[in-house]
Amino acid sequence: MSHFSLDTENSRYKSFELPGSKPHYNPDRPGQVEHIFLDLNLDIPTQSLSGKCNITLLPIRNGVDRLILDAVNLNIESVQLDEELQKFDYDGEKLSIKLNSPTQIDKQIKIAIAYWVEKPQRGIYFIQPDKYYPNKPTQVWTQGEDEDSRFWFPCFDYPGQLSTSEIRVRIPKPLIAISNGELIATEEDGNSKIYHWLQQQVHPTYLMTLAVSDFAEIRDEWNGKPVTYYVEKGREADAKRSMGKTPRMMEFLSEKYGYPYTYPKYAQVCVDDFIFGGMENTSTTLLTDRCLLDERAALDNRNTESLVVHELAHQWFGDLVVIKHWSHAWIKEGMASYSEVMWTEHEYSADEAAYYRLLEARSYLAEDSSRYRRPMVTHVYREAIELYDRHIYEKGSCVYHMIRAELGEELFWKAMQTFVRDNAHKTVETVDLLRAIEKASGRNLLFLFDQYVYRGGHPDFKVAYSWDGDAKLAKVTVTQTQAKSDRNGSSSDLFDLRIPIGFGYTNNAEAGYGASSDLKIFNVRVHEREQSFYFPLEEKPQFISFDVGNHFLKTVSLEYPIPELKAQLEFDPHPTSRIYAAEALAKKGGLEALKALATALQNEPFWGVRVEVAKQLAEIKLDQAFDALVVGLKDKSSYVRRAIVMALAKTKTHTSYKVVKEVIQEGDASYYVEAEAARAIGAIAAASLEEKPKEEKVVKLLKTVLEEKAGWNEVVRSGAIAGLAELKTSEAALNLVMEYTRLGIPQPLRLGAIRALGKISVGQTPVNLERILEHLAELAKETFFLTQIAVVTALGQMETPKAIAILQSLSDQTADGRVRRYAEEEIARVQKNIGTESAVKQLREELDQLKQQNQELRSRLENLEAKSK
Numbered sequence: 001m002s003h004f005s006l007d008t009e010n011s012r013y014k015s016f017e018l019p020g021s022k023p024h025y026n027p028d029r030p031g032q033v034e035h036i037f038l039d040l041n042l043d044i045p046t047q048s049l050s051g052k053c054n055i056t057l058l059p060i061r062n063g064v065d066r067l068i069l070d071a072v073n074l075n076i077e078s079v080q081l082d083e084e085l086q087k088f089d090y091d092g093e094k095l096s097i098k099l100n101s102p103t104q105i106d107k108q109i110k111i112a113i114a115y116w117v118e119k120p121q122r123g124i125y126f127i128q129p130d131k132y133y134p135n136k137p138t139q140v141w142t143q144g145e146d147e148d149s150r151f152w153f154p155c156f157d158y159p160g161q162l163s164t165s166e167i168r169v170r171i172p173k174p175l176i177a178i179s180n181g182e183l184i185a186t187e188e189d190g191n192s193k194i195y196h197w198l199q200q201q202v203h204p205t206y207l208m209t210l211a212v213s214d215f216a217e218i219r220d221e222w223n224g225k226p227v228t229y230y231v232e233k234g235r236e237a238d239a240k241r242s243m244g245k246t247p248r249m250m251e252f253l254s255e256k257y258g259y260p261y262t263y264p265k266y267a268q269v270c271v272d273d274f275i276f277g278g279m280e281n282t283s284t285t286l287l288t289d290r291c292l293l294d295e296r297a298a299l300d301n302r303n304t305e306s307l308v309v310h311e312l313a314h315q316w317f318g319d320l321v322v323i324k325h326w327s328h329a330w331i332k333e334g335m336a337s338y339s340e341v342m343w344t345e346h347e348y349s350a351d352e353a354a355y356y357r358l359l360e361a362r363s364y365l366a367e368d369s370s371r372y373r374r375p376m377v378t379h380v381y382r383e384a385i386e387l388y389d390r391h392i393y394e395k396g397s398c399v400y401h402m403i404r405a406e407l408g409e410e411l412f413w414k415a416m417q418t419f420v421r422d423n424a425h426k427t428v429e430t431v432d433l434l435r436a437i438e439k440a441s442g443r444n445l446l447f448l449f450d451q452y453v454y455r456g457g458h459p460d461f462k463v464a465y466s467w468d469g470d471a472k473l474a475k476v477t478v479t480q481t482q483a484k485s486d487r488n489g490s491s492s493d494l495f496d497l498r499i500p501i502g503f504g505y506t507n508n509a510e511a512g513y514g515a516s517s518d519l520k521i522f523n524v525r526v527h528e529r530e531q532s533f534y535f536p537l538e539e540k541p542q543f544i545s546f547d548v549g550n551h552f553l554k555t556v557s558l559e560y561p562i563p564e565l566k567a568q569l570e571f572d573p574h575p576t577s578r579i580y581a582a583e584a585l586a587k588k589g590g591l592e593a594l595k596a597l598a599t600a601l602q603n604e605p606f607w608g609v610r611v612e613v614a615k616q617l618a619e620i621k622l623d624q625a626f627d628a629l630v631v632g633l634k635d636k637s638s639y640v641r642r643a644i645v646m647a648l649a650k651t652k653t654h655t656s657y658k659v660v661k662e663v664i665q666e667g668d669a670s671y672y673v674e675a676e677a678a679r680a681i682g683a684i685a686a687a688s689l690e691e692k693p694k695e696e697k698v699v700k701l702l703k704t705v706l707e708e709k710a711g712w713n714e715v716v717r718s719g720a721i722a723g724l725a726e727l728k729t730s731e732a733a734l735n736l737v738m739e740y741t742r743l744g745i746p747q748p749l750r751l752g753a754i755r756a757l758g759k760i761s762v763g764q765t766p767v768n769l770e771r772i773l774e775h776l777a778e779l780a781k782e783t784f785f786l787t788q789i790a791v792v793t794a795l796g797q798m799e800t801p802k803a804i805a806i807l808q809s810l811s812d813q814t815a816d817g818r819v820r821r822y823a824e825e826e827i828a829r830v831q832k833n834i835g836t837e838s839a840v841k842q843l844r845e846e847l848d849q850l851k852q853q854n855q856e857l858r859s860r861l862e863n864l865e866a867k868s869k
Helices: 236-243 246-256 303-316 330-347 350-370 391-405 408-423 432-441 448-454 562-571 574-588 590-603 607-619 626-634 638-651 654-664 670-687 696-710 710-725 733-737 745-761 765-777 784-798 800-814 818-867
Strands: 031-045 050-058 067-072 075-081 087-090 094-098 109-118 122-129 139-141 164-172 176-179 182-189 191-203 209-215 215-222 223-232 266-271 284-290 321-323 427-428 460-468 475-478 499-507 517-526 530-536 543-546 555-559
Touching: 031 517, 031 800, 050 638, 075 087, 075 094, 087 209, 094 626, 139 266, 164 176, 164 209, 176 191, 176 215, 182 499, 182 607, 209 223, 209 266, 215 236, 215 246, 223 236, 223 246, 236 303, 246 266, 246 303, 246 330, 246 562, 266 303, 303 330, 321 330, 321 408, 330 350, 350 391, 350 574, 350 607, 391 432, 391 448, 391 710, 408 427, 408 432, 432 448, 460 543, 475 499, 475 543, 499 530, 543 562, 543 574, 555 574, 562 574, 562 590, 574 607, 590 607, 590 626, 590 818, 607 626, 607 638, 626 638, 626 654, 638 670, 654 670, 654 696, 670 696, 670 733, 696 710, 696 733, 696 784, 710 733, 710 745, 733 745, 733 765, 745 765, 745 784, 765 784, 765 800, 784 800, 784 818, 800 818
Parallel strands: 031 164, 223 266, 266 284, 321 427, 460 555
Antiparallel strands: 031 050, 050 109, 067 094, 075 109, 087 094, 122 139, 139 209, 164 191, 176 209, 182 191, 215 223, 460 475, 475 530, 499 517, 499 543
């Protein structure tokens, strides 16, 4: 599954376990489910389905006289056992079947449950045109992960049961039905058509799927197996553009995992209003239709490619090798996320893969520092869906990379292939991965798992360096700042790792950027709170590289002198190390650091480092930063141009306002650059203390964007909404944002406008604040998952106790565990916002003014110093 991430900023290490969390275990198994056969009729206009669920069960113990199945809000008509009616109890959640004769080992039983369901809450979704969205396609699709299959058929709904499955479904013509496995029959019956699909390899219930619509089908193939893409008619070109690399990816992953793609076909179905990015149903992945790219989006949107390879990787990790319990979900989600890194390396370059990994690490670090810290493997939660966070995706990916670095290329792939081969068509837990690693390589990596998997956190390193010219000794002091030492000097937060430290010598310092450099590498054991290491070297190194290759998941703060940082930014062979140097230089501030970053922005060969350099230039509060940045607007990489516009939004001067306005008026090849410019102009206008550009002018400009720039996924217009939200005291901006929260506004734009209400609320008059709250309370009644998340996001940014009541009622009423959890986290955030509201606001404004004056003075001083030198 590919998730939507939720951004929340809260205090240090809140607990992951919310009130009501408890340990969860798989239920006892009465027997082995061998086959599930659903024979269904869909009635799309009434949003209902009816039919039979037939389950073949092989008992594994004698004397079981009751079977308990998961079935939520279904209407159970009858239950038969081997064609004999049975008594049953049903409480709306569990179906308890009283067996007339208790089970006998290995004596197969066939259960047939006749049932129907109308307007199901989850599990199966009916999408249809309505008066607000007359052009919406008619679609039905399912989403089982984690425990939602029980909402559309009775089942033993946990991942520890694997069985074959079959779905026969009657639907109106001309719609088509796609499901797992192979299509074994179709028949016509008047205005209906019956599709019959059979999945012959075992899989868990959460991966059973059905997708129905009048799709266009695009056919491809890999090794003689059909590879198909299903999209709304008219989007065939987008489908090829977005998913066309699938056969090459199948080849790549089959080779890497040492196990050829095993299912009879691979289908990808793009559906409307999907509640995730994608879902890896066995042989039939469902994707959000928002991943379909037009030509312009394809310039700088690799998210779709990553999504496609992520869900495909699950066909091995998750579908072929199934987790036994949700608490081990990192095994599959971590590898699917790491496969995005591997594909990036294969398709683009090692530098791109390293940067991708850094972004994954940062995504996890943000959750760890602002949301909660937790072990990757835990069975204590309220609902399993809470586990689907950045700890199992992004941190999971980083852990797989650390295993790869620890074992080396050859043994890592041997271990992964052993894991897949030994556990194909079976269920696994984390210990099975450790066993496969040991079997394939002889290495016991429990030390790594103990530190990164079974407990929360990561090391935060502070690294200082000095050179003793007389003794020719380099001294490197490493502090683990995350560790709080107790009286004995020991700490449970310490990490014990062997880390390579490199000393860099450039072969030709005159050659400038991209010149080759040699690293003299030493491996040291870092295991105390603070350690100093001494290295005898023949001559003084130009730069120091801590954790050569940047394989460990960590944070790093470099405390080196400026000359070493400049050399590292210029010559370190690893892009992540160059980025760390850029961050350290920006922290030092001053003109010399600014000049080094300005040079890097123009000469650094890799776009990823240029993006980060642009961000760091904005951190240096000197007027000269603007001149350094503006050059980057001509960068050939749209990723860099976008970063430049973001940075200009932070410099907040009249000149940056003019430059950004020009980007909006002249446009850019990239949707994302245009969107960023629209957001930036709002941020600059809102903050210009001296020369406040006319608010009306900005509102008018952004209104023009809203009127003229409709298009792909509403990226550009959403940027304009975000720009308006920056104008927190403007009633005109608020009115415009409100207008775009109406039903009928394209979904992505409407969601962006709802989220923006939170941001814009904090500067509005009491009357307008009431308007916003009333409106959000109304929107909170909508049941669509993404609308609810947008409402929660908006409320979480507010600074009024009234937001809490709406969040609370949403939390009490929602059917979705993710919405519930997020709403509760946002309640805490609002409480924090209120506590500090007015006093902090005044302080913040005064501080901003001081900073501005300070910046002008420092800029002049730096100029004077530079001249006097």
